[in-house]
Amino acid sequence: MRALVLTGPGKAEVQEVEPPAAAPGEVVVDVERVGVCGTDVELFTGEMSYLRTGRSWYPLRPGHEWCGRVSAAGAGVDPSWLGRAVTADTMLACGRCDRCRSGRHHVCADLAEIGISLGRPGALAERLAVPVTALHPLPATMDPALGALVEPGGNALRAARAAGLAAGERLLVLGTGTIGLLTALFARAAGAEVHLMGRDEAGLRLAAGLGFEHAWTRATLPASRWDAVVDASNAAELPALALELVEPARRVVYIGLAGGPSALDTRDLVLKDVTAVGILGGSAGMAEAIAAFADGSVDARPLVAATVGLADAAAVLAGHRPPAAGPGPKIHIDPRR
Template identity: 80%
Template sequence: MRALVLTGPGKAEVQEVEPPVAAPGQVVVDVERAGVCGTDMELFTGEMSYLHTGRSWYPLRPGHEWCGRVTDVGEGVDAGWLGRRVTGDTMLGCGHCERCRAGRHHVCAELSEIGISLGRSGALAERLAVPATALHALPDSMDLTLGALVEPGGNALRAVHGAGLRPGERLLILGTGTIGLLAALFARSQGIEVHLLGRDLDGLRLARSLGFTGTWTRPSLPELRWDAVIDASNAPELPALALDLVEPAGRVVYIGLAGTPSTLDTRALLLKDVTAVGILGGSAGLAGTIAAYADGSVDARPLVAATVGLAETADILAGRRPADAGPGPKIHIDPRR
């Protein structure tokens, strides 16, 4: 089968590789759509921290935002999965430690991540092997674009839950990338008043087209009460800004990752009685994301700018957008093309 392989920093190619086999407890999925994430781009450039700590290494087959149909099941797997459209959890725990048993498998000490760490092959390929325990069924009525947006949606939904707001309360989101916009869509669907802070007016244009009127740059940001702030950016200075802006006794949610360390003054955290929440992975938000997409309360499709074939993925990883791409931050890959 064909698969995208990262062979070194800045090097990616489509190779013919052996197709996966469904081992006991696993299924094989024919991948119908996969998303390119900032993590994939950092793995491509060599900037991803895992490459420096030994959790990831080259050659590497990326891709962790995906949907497809189950075409084979291994020993011990319910045959009812055959033919079903599915997506899956990226975060794979050992399944038997205390954290996994408590539902916190995303922080398992033996965690591996599909398409990211410990040699787990990813979904930028024609087929993918996945533990059946990681599967989430998708309604046949859900299109491929939404199916491949479940994983980032799970992250964004967890961030909104972490903000702990009630309908009518005010949320400020720092960043207008995929996660920031998804968080805005989920928060709005829950009756929360949503505002977004972007780098420039061009970056806020898509947010306005989605119906968000509270779109600001730093100079134009009004002095309002921000009941919670979500930092969905990759700017190292914005975590401190989130803490500075949030209402005393409010909540700050950190889901963005900067390429360099960020500095927070914990005295401000304490003296403002602020709750800080870190979000790693979308595991606990996947089911809720599927439900919101299925009932139409959240439509994330405008976030996808273009869908291209597997051979064009290296260009996307290098930051080159298709000439006919729309304004959305997300590019999807159809491995069958």
């Protein structure tokens, strides 16, 4: 089968590789759609910290935001999975340790991540093997664009929930990329008054097109009461700004990652009695994200700018946008093309 293989920093090519077999407890999925994520880009460029710590290495097959249909089932797998539309949790844990048993499998010490770490092949391929325990069923009629947005959607839903807002309270989201906009969509669906701050005019226009009336730059951001602030940016200075802006005794949520360390004065955190929450992974939010996409309360499809074939994946990782791409921040790959 064809698969995208990262062979070194800045090097990627479509290769013919051995197709996966369904081992006991696993299924094979025919992949229909894959989202390109910032993590994939960092693995391609060589900037991903896992490449320095030894959790990831080349050659590497990326892709962890995906959907497809089950085409084969291994021993011990219920055959009713065959033919079903699915996505899956990226985080594959041991299932035995205290963290796993207490519902924190996404921080298991022996965690392997699909398309990211410990050599687990990713979804930028025609087929993918996945443990059945990681699967999430999708409605048969769900648009593959939404199916491939479930994993980032789970992350964003967790961030929106972590803000701890009641209906009508005001949320400020810093960043108008995929996670920022998804967080805004989930928070709005829950009844929050959502404001966004960005630096990219295209992102601000897209936010307005999604029905967000309050989209600002740093220069135009009003001096309002912010009941919670979510930092979904990659700017090293914005974690401190989030803490500065949030109402005392409320919450800041950190889901974005900068390329370098961010400075945060814990004296400000303590003296404002603010709760700071970090969000890693969509595991605990994926089922609810699927439900929100399925019932139409959140429509994230406008975030997808274009869908291209596997042969174009390397160019996308290198930062090239397809010529006919729309305004959305997300590029999808159809490995069948």
